[in-house]
Amino acid sequence: MAADLVSAQRFHASDGVEDWRVLYSGATAHWRTASLAQGADFAERIADAALQLGRFPDVDLRPRDVVVTTRRDDGALDAADIALAQRISQIAHSAGLVPDPSMMQAMQLAVAHARDVDVRPFFEAAFGYEDFDDADAIDPNRRGIPLAFHPFDRVGRGRTHVDVSVPAELAETRVRAAIAAGGRLVDDSHAPRWWTLASPDNHGVDIAAWPDTEG
Amino acid sequence: MSDDHDSFGHDGDERISAAQFHAEPGTDGWHVLYGGAQTVYPTDSFATGAEFARRIAQTAGEIGREPDIDLRPHSVSVCTARNPRGRLSRTDAEVARRVSAAARELGLAPDPSRLQTVQLGVAEFPGVDTRAFWAAALGYEVVDDVLADPLRRGPRLWFYGLDKPGRGRTHVDVAVPHAQGESRAHAALEAGGRLAWDGDAPAWWGLASPDNHGVDIAAWGDVHDGVM
Numbered sequence: 001m002a003a004d005l006v007s008a009q010r011f012h013a014s015d016g017v018e019d020w021r022v023l024y025s026g027a028t029a030h031w032r033t034a035s036l037a038q039g040a041d042f043a044e045r046i047a048d049a050a051l052q053l054g055r056f057p058d059v060d061l062r063p064r065d066v067v068v069t070t071r072r073d074d075g076a077l078d079a080a081d082i083a084l085a086q087r088i089s090q091i092a093h094s095a096g097l098v099p100d101p102s103m104m105q106a107m108q109l110a111v112a113h114a115r116d117v118d119v120r121p122f123f124e125a126a127f128g129y130e131d132f133d134d135a136d137a138i139d140p141n142r143r144g145i146p147l148a149f150h151p152f153d154r155v156g157r158g159r160t161h162v163d164v165s166v167p168a169e170l171a172e173t174r175v176r177a178a179i180a181a182g183g184r185l186v187d188d189s190h191a192p193r194w195w196t197l198a199s200p201d202n203h204g205v206d207i208a209a210w211p212d213t214e215g
Numbered sequence: 216m217s218d219d220h221d222s223f224g225h226d227g228d229e230r231i232s233a234a235q236f237h238a239e240p241g242t243d244g245w246h247v248l249y250g251g252a253q254t255v256y257p258t259d260s261f262a263t264g265a266e267f268a269r270r271i272a273q274t275a276g277e278i279g280r281e282p283d284i285d286l287r288p289h290s291v292s293v294c295t296a297r298n299p300r301g302r303l304s305r306t307d308a309e310v311a312r313r314v315s316a317a318a319r320e321l322g323l324a325p326d327p328s329r330l331q332t333v334q335l336g337v338a339e340f341p342g343v344d345t346r347a348f349w350a351a352a353l354g355y356e357v358v359d360d361v362l363a364d365p366l367r368r369g370p371r372l373w374f375y376g377l378d379k380p381g382r383g384r385t386h387v388d389v390a391v392p393h394a395q396g397e398s399r400a401h402a403a404l405e406a407g408g409r410l411a412w413d414g415d416a417p418a419w420w421g422l423a424s425p426d427n428h429g430v431d432i433a434a435w436g437d438v439h440d441g442v443m
Contacts, residue, residue, distance in 0.1 A: 125405070
């Protein structure tokens, strides 16, 4: 890791980022709002902070919620993300907004492909996505679910599945809920970093805590 | 929901089809994709986007309807539907009109070529109901016949039965503006895809990736004349 990049662990060791969790998508926070107008007012103050710090986040405004995500263009975190997260939390607290980490998650679709087949151009063309990193594809407007391509050697398990990145302290609860709802625990040898589940019909879903604790 | 079988939403507003939405004046540049009527505006800066969001909140607030806004460094996407199932009423058209007017004031124009929404079509064997699992694993909620992210950020899940193993398995649906369906399907074929089913074109195309993953390009929803 380059010297100026920041791991999830180091991010969390900073002061004033208690509202934030690190997911696949970057450092993320959620606050409840009384109205869309309150959220939009929050967004304008975020815009001022972003301009000062030179780091521009994604802000999802909903009628009663605001979700903010910050990261570098390459998906990593650095000191600017910490500074922006601290500043945004200050703004949120001064506005009396209440954070709720249980409303945060990021998903990706992990597309399995044979090792000698490059399927990314097809998926990018079909989804209207663009290259991200050396193996992923994203919506240029960062609204649609990101695609992560992973090669596998043999047919069978390890196929295309859904990855769900949640706040680390909520991962085990999520896993238990999914098992209680009829899921099967396929592999917990990587717990508490991630759990591999199967639906009652054997579709793969991984619940990941590791982005929030490592990286 | 108790209003499943009548033609009015819970706000007493008459439901309309995608075709009726497009027939409403002032909805140019909007498209009806999974999850409702939406469009995307490229912006020159995050600050412009934030100002746009403020104006949207103000004008939509005047009629008591608050759309979803995805504010990005270089774009603002707006979706009118409050119901994650995407049901539309006359009020959605009015929200679209007001957002379009706010955009014009700021010199913003929509770019539907960058607009699409994704849904997962989860195949199920007969007699197996996997919804409770998916709702728990993804933190989603049941909205009529789909599962949806309560914050309308992640893709919808739609479930369908399959009679035998093999084709017809879980796949990804990509909804695009109606006029873009064919060019999107062609682009995917040129990128190594295979045309698996064109019997329903130009409503939708069934494609397969170079190693046989199913991806449907859906253009019908944007112009559908049925009321969801």
